Amino acid sequence: MNILEAIKNRRSVRTFDGTDLSRNDAEKILNFAAKTGNPYGIPIEWRVLHAKEHGLSSPVIVGCDTYIAGKLRRVPHAEEAFGYTFEKVVLFAETIGVGTTWIAGTMNRDAFEKAMELSDGEVMPCVSPLGYPAKKMSLRESMMRKGIKADDRFPFGALFCDGSFDKPLTKEKAGDVAPALEAVRLAPSAVNRQPWRVVLTGDKAHFYEKRSRGYDGGAWDIQKIDLGIALCHFESAAKELGFGTRFGISDPGLAAPADTVYTASFGFGKA
Numbered sequence: 248m249n250i251l252e253a254i255k256n257r258r259s260v261r262t263f264d265g266t267d268l269s270r271n272d273a274e275k276i277l278n279f280a281a282k283t284g285n286p287y288g289i290p291i292e293w294r295v296l297h298a299k300e301h302g303l304s305s306p307v308i309v310g311c312d313t314y315i316a317g318k319l320r321r322v323p324h325a326e327e328a329f330g331y332t333f334e335k336v337v338l339f340a341e342t343i344g345v346g347t348t349w350i351a352g353t354m355n356r357d358a359f360e361k362a363m364e365l366s367d368g369e370v371m372p373c374v375s376p377l378g379y380p381a382k383k384m385s386l387r388e389s390m391m392r393k394g395i396k397a398d399d400r401f402p403f404g405a406l407f408c409d410g411s412f413d414k415p416l417t418k419e420k421a422g423d424v425a426p427a428l429e430a431v432r433l434a435p436s437a438v439n440r441q442p443w444r445v446v447l448t449g450d451k452a453h454f455y456e457k458r459s460r461g462y463d464g465g466a467w468d469i470q471k472i473d474l475g476i477a478l479c480h481f482e483s484a485a486k487e488l489g490f491g492t493r494f495g496i497s498d499p500g501l502a503a504p505a506d507t508v509y510t511a512s513f514g515f516g517k518a
């Protein structure tokens with residue numbers, strides 16, 4: 248399975264078949280996580296944790312006792328760096344048949360943070376179960392998916408703009424890079440809010456965060472994690488499509504709608 252397929256196939260898995268994660272799969276995932284960096288150069292420490300050993304639980308997860316969690320220093324761009332790297336791990340897990348769900352809220356956080364031996368100045372933004380998807384979703388899971396409209400995404404033209412925010416981008420105009428933007432559109436986000444917006448100017452894709460009502464982007468901004476996920480999907484897909492990419496943080500100074508703030512850009516091109 249390649250990355251574009253993994254992006255299309257991935258969904259949050261909350262009902263597992265009860266089989267323990269194999270030692271081999273756990274090692275593969277940990278090794279992958281350990282060698283995966285992010286464009287911000289922020290290091291992240293990963294651990295695979297066993298629910299029974301550490302008293303971990305999540306009310307939305309059934310049939311899985313193994314989790315992965317990561318911790319990092321609470322520094323500028325920690326959220327985007329975590330989002331980017333953890334999503335790489337999530338997509339890798341998908342390619343080897345291991346199901347995941349990003350979890351920021353629905354867990355006994357204190358127990359997870361204790362298991363991670365979190366110290367002052369560190370943060371453990373999210374965890375994920377690691378296991379083998381059950382053949383059938385639990386009723387709770389399917390109700391939850393309906394409640395947050397987990398299978399829906401905003402249309403292409405509502406998320407991506409052509410040169411300026413007032414001009415929706417079409418797939419035709421995006422041309423060869425359209426599948427990389429489509430990969431962004433399919434990404435997971437907290438409560439499926441899809442806060443990413445991208446303005447394409449020539450060979451640059453500028454990423455913005457459209458803050459949802461009630462989010463002020465304060466000391467810790469979970470929607471920046473979603474932006475990190477979007478950056479991961481764009482770069483991974485663009486590379487697979489044969490583009491070279493260059494990451495940068497350089498605000499192009501475009502007029503942006505209310506509550507929409509610049510995050511980062513990718514230059515892209517084919518040799």
Ligand SMILES: Cc1cc2nc3c(=O)[nH]c(=O)nc-3n(C[C@H](O)[C@H](O)[C@H](O)COP(=O)(O)O)c2cc1C
Pocket residue numbers: 257258259260307348349350351352353354373395396397398434435436437438439469472473476
């Ligand atoms: C940063 C982040 C935090 C999330 N936190 C939770 C959570 O606490 N509990 C949960 O059940 N799902 C959580 N999710 C999963 C989203 O609800 C899910 O990705 C979204 O509804 C889209 O569904 P999909 O992943 O199946 O495509 C989170 C996702 C992200 C990206």
